[in-house]
Amino acid sequence: MFGRKKPVTGARDAAASTGPESQAPSSTGPHDRSSVPDVREYYTALGYGHIDLGSLVIGVPQGRDLNVALDPAGQPEFHVVTQVSRVIPRAFAAPKSAGQWRTMVAGMREQLEQQGADVSVVDGPWGRELVAVLPGAVFRAIGVDGNRWTAEVRVMATPELADQAAEEGREVFRHLLINRGDGPMPVREQLPLTIPDEIQQALTQARSQQAAQQQAQAYQQQMAAGQQGGANQQGGANQQGGAGQQGGARQAAQAGAQASPANPQAAAPSARAAAAPQSGGRAAPSTGGTAASSTGGTARRRDGSAMDRLRGEDDDL
Template identity: 40%
Template sequence: MFGFGRGRGKRADEVVDESAAEDVPESGPFDESEAPQDEVERLDLGSVRLPVPEGGQLQVEVDPAGPVRAVHVVTPVGRLTVSAFAAPRSDGLWREVSGELAEQLRKDGARVHTEDGDWGAELVADSPKAALRFIGVDGPRWLLRGVAAGPAETAEECAKLLYAVLEETIVVRGTDPMPVRTPLPIQLPEAILRHIQQAQQAQGNGQAAQ
């Protein structure tokens, strides 16, 4: 569980050191160097630390070779995916990426348009499979991309949930040089990794018994 719209106001009972808070942005996504010292519970995935909405369930895509491709959060109103990529020091990667993404979506038969959001242009697509919204945030040497996917009737609720998650997300870029657009590595917590390994082992045993 996490608070929606963190930083848009302070509780009356909060005592805040304004001098210490001057360098901390009011809302995210946050770079690791400016991460807030708050009580928000975040799932640590190595390159990103993100809150999981109440009732959300994790869905992990694992490459057969081993690396984790993506981590999705499945909610009652749709699926959220937050990913981080290496970017140049100059801003503007999202504009380039979103243009290419829009072109590909149209080729796949989706109707695509852009909307102005808190972090700039957002892509909204209606495809045969789902209503999609893509949000990009250019940060210091990273690009954070959020995707909301779900039924058209819950698209607005799903988008609001994605905004709330992005506002609380922390990006851990690291110092290693990486080619632009390279996905920042995802590292699963030990407990989740064990659960996946056990599930894969059970599936393998089941297939061997057939």
């Protein structure tokens, strides 16, 4: 069922502010950052930690972990994680007129249906929410158009916890702060993030480790292909009765096996990073995860199709 877009704060809140003493907006966000006089006090009053990424400020409720991972383009994205859900907030440049979120939902729906997902569009507090049922997982996209920006959270959960995960996603979504900036940007382009130095260093290390792991995997594949080729030559030698060729093929296969690393994964150890939220009170300590977390976890790049990405996020739920 398609819902009507609900009002969202932003330019209206900013216009209503009368000065630095005005209170943070009380209506449901996401909010323009300009409408919140003191970001730290805003999240402290909620009992949240937060991380300030320049164009996007993410609140981290008590009991949640903040992880960072690399998207398929190698760019960092931040996840708010519990044992129930993984919530990925993002913000995009948008035209002055509303309607971009509607277009984004239509595009996601088409892509997921092409990959075999069972997709529906339901009515949520902000209007349209896209829900895709995948093997062993449920993906939900919640979004809304603001003042020249579109905010979104993507929520992943197992089917039996999908409803609870949706509420956790909405809780993060309603307290996002967006700083669109005044410069021109192509519509639907993701707003650039300002990454804290300690996280940037960890991501640089993770990229290096990923490159090493990819090289090791490529080498292993080449060696496997060489062994297969040697086996084919061996079979041909047997058919022709060429004992010399057979012996040569066996020697080549043995040499290839000796040259192949016994454990190519060992060439690319897992990276660990610290993603410490800035807060009036800090975010809850991490208990671990597959992305770089607030106390450490593996930063991992996710490749493959959109469905593979969605499915892959379920690893540490």
